Amino acid sequence: MANWIPLWLHRLSSPPTFYRFAGTLQPxxxxxxxxxxxxxxxxxxxxxxxxxxxxDAYRIIFIHVPSAWMSMFIYAVxxxxxxxxxxxxxxxxxxxxxxxxxxxxxFTFITLVTGSLWGKPMWGTWWTWDARLxxxxxxxxxxxxxxxxxxxxxxxxxxxxxxxxxxxxxIINVPIVHFSVNWWNxxxxxxxxxxxxxxxxxxxxxxxxxxxxxxxxxxxAASLFRRARTDLLALEGGKxxxxxxxxxxxxx
Amino acid sequence: xxxxxxxxxxxxxxxxxxxxxxxxxxxxxxxxxxPRLRRxxxxxxxxxxxxxxxxxxxxAGNGSSPTPPAAIDGQ
Amino acid sequence: MSRPSLTTACAAMLRRDxxxxxxxxxxxxxxxLYALIVTMLFPFALGPEDTLLQRIAGGVVLVTVxxxxxxxxxxxxxxxxxxxxxxxxxxxPQPLALMLGMKILAHWLTIALPLIVISPLMAALLHLPxxxxxxxxxxxxxxxxxxxxxxxVLVALTVGTRRSGMLLALMLLPLCVPAVIFAAGAVxxxxxxxxxxxxxxxxxxxxxxxxxxxxxxxxxxxxxxLDS
Numbered sequence: 001m002a003n004w005i006p007l008w009l010h011r012l013s014s015p016p017t018f019y020r021f022a023g024t025l026q027p028x029x030x031x032x033x034x035x036x037x038x039x040x041x042x043x044x045x046x047x048x049x050x051x052x053x054x055x056d057a058y059r060i061i062f063i064h065v066p067s068a069w070m071s072m073f074i075y076a077v078x079x080x081x082x083x084x085x086x087x088x089x090x091x092x093x094x095x096x097x098x099x100x101x102x103x104x105x106x107f108t109f110i111t112l113v114t115g116s117l118w119g120k121p122m123w124g125t126w127w128t129w130d131a132r133l134x135x136x137x138x139x140x141x142x143x144x145x146x147x148x149x150x151x152x153x154x155x156x157x158x159x160x161x162x163x164x165x166x167x168x169x170x171i172i173n174v175p176i177v178h179f180s181v182n183w184w185n186x187x188x189x190x191x192x193x194x195x196x197x198x199x200x201x202x203x204x205x206x207x208x209x210x211x212x213x214x215x216x217x218x219x220x221a222a223s224l225f226r227r228a229r230t231d232l233l234a235l236e237g238g239k240x241x242x243x244x245x246x247x248x249x250x251x252x
Numbered sequence: 253x254x255x256x257x258x259x260x261x262x263x264x265x266x267x268x269x270x271x272x273x274x275x276x277x278x279x280x281x282x283x284x285x286x287p288r289l290r291r292x293x294x295x296x297x298x299x300x301x302x303x304x305x306x307x308x309x310x311x312a313g314n315g316s317s318p319t320p321p322a323a324i325d326g327q
Numbered sequence: 328m329s330r331p332s333l334t335t336a337c338a339a340m341l342r343r344d345x346x347x348x349x350x351x352x353x354x355x356x357x358x359x360l361y362a363l364i365v366t367m368l369f370p371f372a373l374g375p376e377d378t379l380l381q382r383i384a385g386g387v388v389l390v391t392v393x394x395x396x397x398x399x400x401x402x403x404x405x406x407x408x409x410x411x412x413x414x415x416x417x418x419x420p421q422p423l424a425l426m427l428g429m430k431i432l433a434h435w436l437t438i439a440l441p442l443i444v445i446s447p448l449m450a451a452l453l454h455l456p457x458x459x460x461x462x463x464x465x466x467x468x469x470x471x472x473x474x475x476x477x478x479x480v481l482v483a484l485t486v487g488t489r490r491s492g493m494l495l496a497l498m499l500l501p502l503c504v505p506a507v508i509f510a511a512g513a514v515x516x517x518x519x520x521x522x523x524x525x526x527x528x529x530x531x532x533x534x535x536x537x538x539x540x541x542x543x544x545x546x547x548x549x550x551x552x553l554d555s
Contacts, residue, residue: 046259056263063276086551106283114272121268134504141501148497152488161551162484166498169480169544173502176533180505183526184512223283230291237298246298 013092016241022225029222036215043208064114066213074104079171082164094160099227105143131181142170336421344433358395366449384453385514399438400478428542439471462517466510469530476541483548
């Protein structure tokens with residue numbers, strides 16, 4: 001039926017084609033990210049009213065929650081790309097998986113720091129051993145472990161495959177960690193933390209949040225494209241198309 | 253002026269809200285700049301390598317042939 | 328020469344690894360000494376009050392055993408890589424996962440079992456009440472194979488790298504959070520007189536899962552790391 005889809009995907013996974021494809025899409029993704037981000041910031045910081053319980057401190061939500069969503073989304077992308085890289089040995093999938101890891105680590109770090117800055121005025125503490133927070137911390141360590149394993153190999157493609165395997169092990173482990181910390185919390189009767197309050201968010205607060213979520217998605221796409229292009233140049237260092245690009249860039 | 257001041261004060265939570273946004277932007281800007289620098293460094297290295305190769309093989313001419321040896325692929 | 332049966336191959340593998348370990352008996356003593364010394368440091372760092380030491384005893388013993396195992400994990404495949412016997416094992420007609428399972432078993436017998444034997448002494452140093460010690464032993468008996476199996480997969484991944492010690496810690500420690508939580512949870516529950524069967528059962532379930540999956544994952548990881 002749709003025979004052209006696998007054909008198109010196959011052609012796209014060839015490094016020179018993807019290099020050009022990513023090169024055309026990357027500025028658009030970045031522009032959209034900046035535009036949506038600016039709108040979301042205006043809506044969130046200026047237009048949205050203060051929360052009746054949390055005052056203005058809740059405004060951290062507009063970066064905290066999108067970052068948290070992104071950290072999990074990027075881990076999922078990394079897991080899927082890792083799986084493809086291991087099963088079909090597609091070079092592009094390895095590049096996508098390995099270049100997603102630093103972006104994911106960045107968003108996880110942002111989530112932890114902003115969450116901590118939000119927790120101090122709201123719960124009176126920078127950190128609590130809640131299941132959600134602990135899972136996020138474990139996620140950061142997993143991202144760092146993937147990056148570390150990738151860098152530890154002399155051969156980059158072998159490193160990418162080993163790190164991809166680690167990413168898949170991590171995907172199985174994160175739910176188990178979440179579950180076990182939940183169990184641990186009931187045993188120790190720690191402070192029960194309820195981030196989202198009890199009521200639904202009002203539309204004034206919801207639309208900047210959703211816009212920011214879209215902005216971070218586009219930012220991820222732009223950053224991934226930029227990183228993947230650089231990585232492809234490094235991986236394909238000796239090939240003709242890379243030589244052509246290097247000479248063209250020199251001419252400009 | 254007063255509106256700007258009250259906006260910056262964030263209802264007394266300025267010490268938490270603004271650092272959070274600062275971290276967000278600093279980390280993402282670093283994430284944007286790092287690959288750019290890496291790309292420039294890489295292209296410089298590639299150009300230097302191609303220049304060395306064409307110096308060694310003067311007949312190679314405009315660089316589209318011959319294919320460089322596979323040994324340097326992995327770098 | 329006829330192909331030896333699977334059980335013969337497994338027994339030969341196990342005997343070889345145990346013999347190799349026995350010839351280097353000094354290495355077996357090292358993790359035990361390390362664990363004892365670390366345990367000894369805690370009273371000095373926290374003060375000798377009985378109540379405090381009793382409260383932390385279970386957790387300290389568990390974490391110390393975990394760290395001692397982590398130190399010994401690095402050497403799991405090191406000598407086999409050096410003399411090339413690991414590559415022979417990959418090429419052997421016997422299923423690689425089974426052979427690696429035997430290697431993991433041998434490693435557990437030589438590294439973890441001495442630690443478990445010494446753990447009542449460590450617990451006693453920290454004044455853990457005697458009735459809790461059987462629960463601690465049970466938790467260790469279930470948690471240490473889990474760590475060995477999980478660690479073996481990660482060690483196999485780092486086989487191709489030059490220095491892997493700290494990297495191994497970075498990869499393994501987040502993954503073994505659940506094992507620590509359930510093992511320490513069982514000890515804590517026993518100490519408070521609560522039922523401790525639930526966390527032990529969870530550990531057992533995780534161990535059954537790991538026994539089945541980890542050797543297969545270890546074999547796949549080794550193939551990735553050696554393939555080049």
